Amino acid sequence: LDHFKYKDDVAFCEDIALTHLADTFGTPVYVYSETTLRQHCRNLKKAFEGHPTLPCFAVKANSNLTFLQTIFSEGFGADLVSLGELERALLAGVNPKEIVFSGVGKKPEEIRRALEVGILSFNVESQYELKTIAQLAKEKNIVARVCLRINPNIDAKTNPKIATGLYTTKFGLAENEAEELTESAKRDPALKLVGLACHIGSQITELGPLHEAAVRMAEIAKKAQEKGHQLEFLNMGGGLGIRYKNESPPSLQDYANALIDATRSVGLKLVIEPGRVIAGNAGVLLTKVIGVKKTPAKHFIVVDAAMNDLVRPTLYNSFHEILPAKTARNKNLGPSKKVLCDFVGPICETGDYLGKDRLVDLPQEGDLFFIRSCGAYGSSMASQYNSRPRAPEVFVQKDVVRLIRPREKLDSLWAEELSALNKNFLCGQ
Numbered sequence: 001l002d003h004f005k006y007k008d009d010v011a012f013c014e015d016i017a018l019t020h021l022a023d024t025f026g027t028p029v030y031v032y033s034e035t036t037l038r039q040h041c042r043n044l045k046k047a048f049e050g051h052p053t054l055p056c057f058a059v060k061a062n063s064n065l066t067f068l069q070t071i072f073s074e075g076f077g078a079d080l081v082s083l084g085e086l087e088r089a090l091l092a093g094v095n096p097k098e099i100v101f102s103g104v105g106k107k108p109e110e111i112r113r114a115l116e117v118g119i120l121s122f123n124v125e126s127q128y129e130l131k132t133i134a135q136l137a138k139e140k141n142i143v144a145r146v147c148l149r150i151n152p153n154i155d156a157k158t159n160p161k162i163a164t165g166l167y168t169t170k171f172g173l174a175e176n177e178a179e180e181l182t183e184s185a186k187r188d189p190a191l192k193l194v195g196l197a198c199h200i201g202s203q204i205t206e207l208g209p210l211h212e213a214a215v216r217m218a219e220i221a222k223k224a225q226e227k228g229h230q231l232e233f234l235n236m237g238g239g240l241g242i243r244y245k246n247e248s249p250p251s252l253q254d255y256a257n258a259l260i261d262a263t264r265s266v267g268l269k270l271v272i273e274p275g276r277v278i279a280g281n282a283g284v285l286l287t288k289v290i291g292v293k294k295t296p297a298k299h300f301i302v303v304d305a306a307m308n309d310l311v312r313p314t315l316y317n318s319f320h321e322i323l324p325a326k327t328a329r330n331k332n333l334g335p336s337k338k339v340l341c342d343f344v345g346p347i348c349e350t351g352d353y354l355g356k357d358r359l360v361d362l363p364q365e366g367d368l369f370f371i372r373s374c375g376a377y378g379s380s381m382a383s384q385y386n387s388r389p390r391a392p393e394v395f396v397q398k399d400v401v402r403l404i405r406p407r408e409k410l411d412s413l414w415a416e417e418l419s420a421l422n423k424n425f426l427c428g429q
């Protein structure tokens with residue numbers, strides 16, 4: 001469900017024409033629908049209704065402060081992976097007791113800050129991490145709440161770059177290693193084992209692997225309970241996929257039922273870490289055609305958004321639908337005039353494409369297109385490559401538009417470097 005729809009020939013985000021947003025804010029620009037975002041949050045919560053569940057939004061999917069604030073105001077906590085994400089989540093008003101901290105490489109300063117704010121739990125992914133957390137907690141005279149992240153060795157059947165549930169990936173602890181660590185956690189007064197976690201991958205479109213992981217986690221939790229561990233929750237991670245093209249991911253209700261049914265017998269609260277399913281279809285990237293060119297092999301539509309704004313197509317070979325913001329001009333041309341085109345950006349790499357082999361009416365300079373499903377892992381993965389300022393972000397609710405991140409200023413790209421210009425700083429002096 002989303003609120004990006006055509007009214008007659010013009011595409012709207014809620015009550016605002018995308019053409020109007022391009023005129024006001026320039027392009028490229030990320031456009032989010034607040035109503036869609038809130039609806040996604042509510043639908044997810046509704047699917048788990050009746051079973052104690054804490055959804056913690058995966059901040060990496062979209063870490064804009066206003067975007068986060070909106071999600072937290074819907075009763076979500078945060079799943080985060082760095083000090084930067086922790087500070088962002090706090091600024092956006094998250095309840096610290098609803099924060100889970102994941103990641104294989106937490107540094108001491110990150111752990112210290114999380115201990116200070118009193119998070120729900122660290123998702124511990126290794127022996128060295130447990131040791132460091134215990135040591136830092138002891139120094140602060142605090143008991144650290146920890147959760148062991150299990151790697152269940154399950155194939156999530158997704159792109160290998162975002163599959164995390166197999167032993168061939170760096171994530172989590174094998175079951176036997178986790179068992180040993182539950183015992184050392186028990187012996188250490190600086191640690192409190194509050195749960196078990198897993199996250200087998202992202203953009204998962206089949207229920208099977210998610211269900212299998214839940215069954216496995218319930219078995220492991222039962223064993224831990226039998227050994228006297230007073231667990232508070234089972235964290236089943238994120239990973240539920242969305243429709244970019246013609247995928248048919250499980251419904252929220254089927255997803256919720258699968259997790260609840262598989263884990264009900266252990267009587268634990270659930271934590272989940274959804275990212276994409278909340279944010280993905282709440283945003284688009286709006287871009288303008290700079291020109292159209294043709295090589296002897298194919299047509300290229302050169303637009304002003306590029307791989308630095310949206311890296312997913314080139315990084316994961318992922319598909320994002322690209323649609324015209326205004327269709328009227330081409331209306332009478334009919335399908336026979338459509339041409340197979342690549343949408344490419346201005347960056348000097350052949351990998352700089354946003355869409356390949358799309359059948360479209362050839363546009364003209366200045367025409368606008370919007371790239372769908374960019375609310376997750378779009379702006380949060382943007383870079384300044386080719387010294388391109390990062391795109392602004394706008395938030396639309398009905399007929400109200402808020403600029404929630406201005407376009408980066410050119411001079412801010414090099415501000416930090418200016419002071420070093422023509423100065424010699426020598427190491428060790």
Ligand code: LLP
Nearest residue numbers: 058102199202203238239273274275276377
């Ligand atoms: N929890 C953990 C521990 C994670 O590592 C992730 C995502 C999530 C939750 C959220 O997963 P989601 O519900 O969004 O699938 N940049 C890639 C996706 C990377 C996902 C990394 N971890 C992309 O653009 O597809």
